[in-house]
Structures are given as structure tokens and as C-alpha cells.
Amino acid sequence: MADLEKRPADQPGCPSSRGGGLLPAELRAWMLLLAATGAVEQELRSVVKGNLDVSHDEFLVLCLLAEEPEEGLRMTRVAELLGRPKTRLTYQIACLQHAGLVTRKSVHGDKRGIEVALTDKARELLRAASEPLAETVSRALNRVVGPEQREALSALLPDLATG
Template identity: 80%
Template structure:
């Protein structure tokens, strides 16, 4: 995997920042968002593995559960992440084996399974959150330049209103 460049000026310009091609503004802006998301995911993969010792997909599950103190049904987790239920079952089993999540049957529904973050999982996320947040911020700062911010603001004007 290629190492990220440290200086944003060394980054190649995003091909979607120029405009004037075949894509309408909405699709071009969507591509800018995808590029930014890809950059964040690429950076997060190694930091997540190093700090939490889980895969990126398992990290996404932990993040979903962190926002749901009561837990979530596995079908809902699969829907939110766009993952097949069979793959999710394996990932949940790995997280459960690590003591980061619990899994239990849903009362009154034989097929329903609910997963929740354990205290150990909450603690690990709390400990790693500063480093993970810094990773996300840095990746976004290096990926979304002035042209991309302008494209996003033009497409979603309310974003510019909330800017500091």
C-alpha cells in the first residue's frame, strides 16, 4: 500500500475538482465525497489495526454500536453498513471472541439477534478515539482542498452556513 504524502501540496490534484467534463455538478461532488471517504478509510485501516487490533469493517460495527447503548439487531447493522448478513455474523463472532461485543436473542423473536458493545469495547474506543479522530481530520484536510470545499458548498449551501 502506498504511504500517504505528508504535505498536502504534494498530493495530486483531485480529477473532479476542475469541472467542465461530462458529469453534472451533483455527480462530480459525489465523486469528491467518495475520494475523501476512500482517503479516510485508507488511513484508518492501519491506525484501527494498531490501536484496536480489529479490522476496518469490525471497527465500523463498533462505531455503530457505540452510538446505541441498547444495542442493535444484526439485520439493522447489516443494513446500515451495506454488508451481507453472513459476513456480519463472522465479524460479530470475532468481536465477541475478543470481548468487545455481546450477542443475545431478541425476546419473542426466535430469529432475531441483538448485539451490543461491552464495557471493554467502550473503553477501547474511548482510549483510541483521540488518535482515530486525528487520523480522520488529517485525511480530510489533505484530501478536500478549496476546490472540493467550494463544490460541496455549492451543492449543499447549508454546509457553508454552519462553517466556523
């Protein structure tokens, strides 16, 4: 991770940024990127809780559904896209439904299929919270993405700069 302003002086930078260990360059680069995104997520958690009163994982579900048409997505697809076990997602969806933020319904013609969609309440909350959430992400990324992360990303995706 890039040296953070808040990092104590006696704390070294991210070990994987130095190289020379057992990991190949691609895995070192991936670890640097994970550390940066983890730092952004950590900063975002409190803003999500304060603005939406949901957990970070529930927020990810809301964001995924916000990008879908109003009819929503099957729960199996949500679990797949978020890389979550279906049982954990079922609990998160139940919490979101209890808060009035999502609806659940059976998929027509598939008695096992469940589809989830945002409610109007959730859409309004996301619209109202989007600016402070976006500002938090931008501020955190600008703080934690330094030369090592940019170099790592360029090494992993060499065609990124050229499109």
C-alpha cells in the same frame, strides 16, 4: 481529491475536479467527496489496526454500537446502517465476539432476531483509542479536503453554510 503533499509531481490531480466530462456536477461533486473520505479511511486503517487490533469494517461496527444504548442493536439494523450484506456482517460480528468486544443475544419474542452490543472491554478500548483516532481523522481531513471538496459539498448542500 485535493493535491496531496505526498502525491508525486508527475501525477495529476483528481480528474473529476476539472469537470467537462460526462457526469453532471452533482455526480462529480459526489466523486470528489468519495475520494476524500476514501483517503481518510485509508489513513485511519493502520491506526485502527494498531490501537484496536480490528479491521476497518469491524471498527465501523464498534463505532455504530458505541453510539447506541447498552442493550445494543439488531443485526439487521446494523447491516442497514452500514450498508453491508447480512452475511458479511455475521462474519464480522463473529470475529468481534471471538475477540470479546461484542455480545450477541436473541431478541425476546422474535426467535429470528439477533441483537449485538458492546462489551465493557470494547468500551474501554474505544475510550483509550478515541484520541489518536480522532487526531488521525482531523489530520487526514485537513490534508485531503481542499477547495474542490469544499466547493463540491457546498454545491450538493447549498443550505449547509446557513444551517
